[in-house]
Amino acid sequence: MPASVRNGCKGAAETAPKWRLFNLRSTPQGRPAEGRRRLLRLMGAISASILAILLVAAPASQATSPSPTPSPSNQTxxxxxxxxxxxxxxxxxxDVSITAKKDGFTGTAKSSANGSWNIGVPDQGTYTVxxxxxxxxxxxxxxxxxxxxxxVTFSQTSNLSVIFAFGKGIVVQQQDFGQNLLNRLVAGLSFGLLLALASVGLSLIFGTTGLTNFAHGEMVTLGAVLVFAFNAIGLPFWLALILSLLGGGLFGYAQDRxxxxxxxRRGTGLVPMMIxxxxxxxxxxxxxxxxxxxxxxxxPFAQSPEIQLGPVSISPNNLWSLGISAVVIALIGIVxxxxxxxxxxxxxADNxxxxxxxxxxxxxxxxxxWITGGMLASLGGILWAYYRPGVTFDMGSAILLLIFAGVTLGGLGTVFGALIGSVIVGIFVELTTVFGLAADLKYVGALFIMIVVLLFRPQGILGRRERVG
Structure with a gap:
């Protein structure tokens, strides 16, 4: 080989990129038919596994999970x-009678042998119980x-839990305004951080792909549903948690792949992909x-009495949620x-x-x-199920707009912006009840704050120029 050719090859080798992420080399465009068939079989197996777990868990949950006995009105x-x-x-x-009234509606129920009671009501709002x-x-x-x-007033869930205290010598103390404000502030921080878990995943996906993923709410729901399903079929709670996080990551991977x-690869526009x-x-x-x-x-362990930490009353579940969310978000920032x-x-994300x-x-x-976003969404869904408390098929879609509000408020595609925006949204949602805003307008107020901020700073709190993550 001539010396000039050898020198040219050597120079090209020296100027070639010297590192690739985890040594994962780009694959050529197109995939053999056999590879596509294997992928379809894999996705089919994943879907079948999830459906099988839900099929087994549904009857198991009815047999093993005690729930409040429904009143006749609860059927509709x-x-x-x-x-x-x-x-x-x-x-x-x-056999204790309880009545709920609002705007001409009256619902009644009697407590069952295990003390549970349930009254179905036509809409949310404030009821007299x-x-x-x-x-x-x-x-x-x-x-x-x-x-x-x-x-009593509904909050972020379709199920409102009401507690009556009994016993001689037990005194129920009413909170003053300052204590109530402090408690709502802590609850808002807990809610904002669990929103941030889902928002960070959504922001990462948007930042790297430009996709506005409206299915992110279902990724949140899947985390809580899988924990319930795995636990209902008899798996230990800690194992159910791990498997649900892995299931969320697997769902994210399957979506992308x-x-x-x-x-x-087909060049589909972002608007059609959003649809x-x-x-x-x-x-x-x-x-x-x-x-x-x-x-x-x-x-499991969804019902827990509040504990007193100085002037703050907080449930152990919310305390765990605060700690877990803060640690996970800190790890994401370090990574x-x-x-x-x-x-x-x-x-x-940049280019x-x-x-x-x-x-x-x-x-x-x-x-x-996508895998990380799916796992974060699943974790957020689990914490959301404890915050509500309760697992429903539409629990993720119920907070999807708040997730989008947090991402948009902080700055689209910015991870730390999503964190800041979500915390602001969570705190605002909880503080509205302290200042007399109707519970039905909680979400409206948070979205209004987002609109006001974007009018003066369209790029969000952490815009493109200030992007750090």
Missing amino acids: FQNNISGFLRDDTRAPLA ELDESTLPEGIKLAEGQENPRQ GLWRPLR VSIGLALAVRYVIQFYFGGATQQL LLKTRLGKATRAV PALAAASGIDVDSVIRIV
């Missing part, structure tokens, strides 16, 4: 007011200071409803800022073509982002 309404009646020794109180003290067992009285009747990647995501969201939502059902189910994968992800020219396997980065 999706919104429910429910609770458990237990005395100061934790013994259930049966009254316990008929004449139906209490002999010697049982409401605790001192316990309001009866009392005003089977749907979004082929559409990207496809809406169709996917509807399909997944009602498949879950078909197998899971329309009732509200509870995860994005300090690791090779994080730098590659940010490079793809995919330039990232590919630099030797980064863009498809591999996007695939990892």
